[in-house]
Amino acid sequence: MNYVEIFQTALTALRANLMRTALTMLGIIIGITSVILIISLAQGATAAITNQISSFGTNLIFITPGGGNRNGPPIPTNTLTYEDALEIGELPYASAVTPLISRQYQIVADGLTTNASVQGVSEGYMTVQSVTMDKGDFISLDDVNGLSRVAVLGSKVAGDLFGEGFDPVGETVIINSKPFRVVGVTVVKGGVGIGGNPDESVYIPVTTAQTILMGQNFVQNIQIDAGSPDQVEPLQNEINQLLLDRHKITDENLKDFRIETSQQFLSTLGTITNLLTAMLAGIAAISLVVGGIGIMNIMLVTVTERTKEIGLLKAIGAKRKDILVQFLIESVVLTLSGGAVGIVLGISLSFLITTFMLHVPFVFQISSVLLAVGVSTLVGVTFGVYPAQRAARLSPIDALRYE
Amino acid sequence: MQIQSTRKNLIISFKEIKKTYKLGTFDYQALKGISLDIFEGEFVAIMGPSGSGKSTTMHIMGALDTPTSGRYLLKGKDISSYDEDRLAEIRNSEIGFVFQAFNLLPRTTVYKNVERPMMYATIPSDERKKRVMNALNLVKITDKADNLSNQISGGQIQRVAIARALVMNPAILLADEPTGNLDSITAHEIMSFFQELNNQGHTIVLITHEADIASFAKRIIRLKDGLILSDEVNGRKPQRTKKI
Incomplete structure (x- = not known):
């Protein structure tokens, strides 16, 4: 059959x-x-x-403080500086670099208050995190160099403090009793970003954040855009070498920083x-x-x-x-x-x-x-x-x- | 005592066939040494009461079972020690069974029922079709080819079973109480049909306990307690049943 x-x-x-x-x-x-x-x-x-995650870009490299070996001994976490970020910015493949330092603060404007994650960043943040502006401009290199008291508001923060549809550019917000001039508002992005919901964030120059608000010389992480996916790996190696030199570390196992890419993360x-x-x-x-x-x-x-x-x-x-x-x-x-x-x-x-x-x-x-x-x-x-x-x-x- | 026939080929030859069944702790001897020859063109009835060994004889003759001792030659080949698959081939090509009941596959058309043995023999489908129609024509039931097996009468079922038995052109037709489920008129019709087939040259072995049915055969072998009691030419003509 x-x-x-x-x-x-x-x-x-x-x-x-x-x-x-x-x-x-x-x-x-x-x-x-x-x-x-x-x-x-x-x-x-x-x-x-x-x-x-891909919307942040797949060319990103994150540097965080801490041991390179996850099972190794605890190493002090305040090891990355703004100067590290500046040096990394000089590397050929690094198309944009930003350090980041953030803390939660109460923001006041015209008697209204809201809570937001205040992020000290440099002008490179706009490229690294693909920030799009709704109104005004993002923080500039001059702002960073000049320790300017300027702030870019996330869309929700702007809405909470000034009401929907109002253009707050030029207004003043109080962060931790210190006045900042609003220079821009970002578009609604939604979801969760690295370091909190971008709509509920306030961006200020990293130098201003370190000296005026938080009083410390270190940064929480450094984010680098490699420009294209095939440049991620060479750049990663160069950064590794650069930081080893700068931090005077000879033994790879005693590294005081960790480098991760968005590809690894994915x-x-x-x-x-x-x-x-x-x-x-x-x-x-x-x-x-x-x-x-x-x-x-x-x-x-x-x-x-x-x-x-x-x-x-x-x-x-x-x-x-x-x-x-x-x-x-x-x-x-x-x-x-x-x-x-x-x-x-x-x-x-x-x-x-x-x-x-x-x-x-x-x-x-x-x-x-x-x-x-x-x-x-x-x-x-x-x-x-x-x-x-x-x-x-x-x-x-x-x-x-x-x- | 055996009927000597010189005119035809020897189809079946039993030589001192014995069959013992193990029933728990004791052995039951169903056949105690049976020898018989059946020649081409014969119409033999094997008779006997229950317990006489006629069913066991049928099983061995039909290659459904093997003897405990003795030899069984089918067309000259000793098949007494064949394994199950080789016996299946023998049943498929040399034996045409007609049972008392459960002759046809349920939920299956008459056509498919008759076709089935040829499917096991892997005969190509156009050849199968020709043979099915020939066989159905022979048993005069061509018009029921597409009926399901539960849509035809008892007499028709037996005719289809005969058609299926003939379709592989076997050495013998082995009919086990083929009329047991039929009324007497239909039973006689079927038996006359067997006679007709025998006249056309088919070798037929009939197992029955009814003398009336056995009387259609040319030769009657009587069994008792696992031995042959008598083996003789049938002198008696079957009683005519009036056709309605």
């Missing part, structure tokens, strides 16, 4: 008992649906996070989300196993029910292999059709949930469909083998005599 014929025979047998077939398939349907749904939702969420994030996805999909896969056991159960009943039929088939010349393949194909058809329904359900559900509930991108990958098809075939074969073997091993006389 060829496989097309066996396939048709299997379909006939399954159609003969539609209710039972449907109930048996339900286990597989639920399993496949949940696996596809979970993978798709996780991928949608990952895509959303990745998009957000790949770390990818590893974490992949792990989470795999874990959730694994839990969903348990229902597939339960579904498979259901199939085995039903196939065993079917074999018992059709003992006489098996006897007849053997009498007219069916070999053990013929019977084995027939019952195996039956269980595979059962799981595959369940898998097909599960795929359709899983994809439609994940489309609905990502688009209308979570508002994250709908990610559809052919690989999850292939996985589902593969897994349901595997389940069909695994849990179909035992009943099919039972059928194939029946002695023809016993089977014919069976009542």
Whole structure:
């Protein structure tokens, strides 16, 4: 018998008992649906996070104080300075550099107050973090060099203090009892940035922040834009060497700074989300196993029910292999059709949930469909083998005599 | 005592066939040494009450089971020690079974039922089609080809079973109580049909416990307690049943 014929025979047998077939398939349907749904939702969420991080740019390098070796001894964290940032800015690949020092302050203007993260940055911040101005200008090099008391407000801060639609450029805000002149307002960006929500931030020159507000010579981090992705790595190496020299460190293991790139950050994030996805999909896969056991159960009943039929088939010349393949194909058809329904359900559900509930991108990958098809075939074969073997091993006389 | 025939080929030859079943702790000897020859073109009825060994004889003759000792030559080949798959091939090509009940696959058309043995023999589909239609034509049931097996009468089921038994052109037709589920009129029709097939040259072995049915055969072998009681030419003509 060829496989097309066996396939048709299997379909006939399954159609003969539609209710039972449907109930048996339900286990597989639920399993496949949940696996596809979970993978798709996780991928949608990952895509959303990745998009957000990519919006900072993928050419970024972050330098933070602290040991280069995460398991090493604690090293003082006040190791990066504005001068480090200036020197890095001289490197050929560094297209923009900014140091950053931030602290939470209460901001007052015209009797209204709000809380904001005040960030001391240099003019390079605008390029590094792709800041777009709504009104006025960002902090300039002159502002930084001249320790100017100027501030750029995040859109929410501006709205809280001056009301929506008002142009606060030229107005004065009080930060920690010290007056600052507003020179610009950034556009609404939303989401979370490094160092807080950019809409709830206030930017001032890093030099002003160090001397007037916070009274310290160190910075919390230095951010560098490498200009293009392939310049990230050479620049990273140059910065490493430069800082080692400047900090007079000869042993790499005793480094007092850490260099990370946005690419590394993305790949770390990818590893974490992949792990989470795999874990959730694994839990969903348990229902597939339960579904498979259901199939085995039903196939065993079917074999018992059709003992006489098996006897007849053997009498007219069916070999053990013929019977084995027939019952195996039956269980595979059962799981595959369940898998097909599960795929359709899983994809439609994940489309609905990502688009209308979570508002994250709908990610559809052919690989999850292939996985589902593969897994349901595997389940069909695994849990179909035992009943099919039972059928194939029946002695023809016993089977014919069976009542 | 055996009927000597010189005109035809030897199809079946049992030589001191014994069959012992293990029933728990004791052995049950179903056949205690049976020897018989069946030649091409014969119509043999094997008779006996239950427990006589006629079912065991049928199983061994039909290659559904192997003897504990003795030799079984089918068309000259000793198949007494064949494994299950080789026996399946023998059943497929040399034996045409007609059972008392459960002859047809459920939820399957008449056509597909008759076609099935040829599928196991991997005969190409156009050849299969030709043979199915020939066989259905022979049993005069061509018009029911597309009916499902539960949509035809008991007599028709037996005809389809005969068609299926003939489709591989086997060495013998082995009919195990083929009329057991039929009313007497239909039973006689089916038996007359077997006679007709025999007249066309088919070798037929009939297992029955009914003397009336056995009387359609040309030769009657009677079994009792696992041994042959008698083996003789049938002198009695079957009683005519009035056709309605």
